[in-house]
Amino acid sequence: MKINNTPDFLYDVRLMERHITAGKITRKDAEAFLRTLPDVEEKVQVIPLEAIFDLPENDTEEDDS
Numbered sequence: 001m002k003i004n005n006t007p008d009f010l011y012d013v014r015l016m017e018r019h020i021t022a023g024k025i026t027r028k029d030a031e032a033f034l035r036t037l038p039d040v041e042e043k044v045q046v047i048p049l050e051a052i053f054d055l056p057e058n059d060t061e062e063d064d065s
Helices: 016-021 027-036 049-053
Strands: none
Touching: 016 027
């Protein structure tokens, strides 16, 4: 089995803690890598839960009257 040690694999946020624990990278290296990532907040797309779970849309606010 080939072990993948590319930066895409080593710094994958889902695996980073495992690689730190195994000594493949340091926490300082991981934090430095995360600081180099671009801010992509402006590219966010909000997807309503109704669209994901096929729920009926709730367009009206509940009245407390």
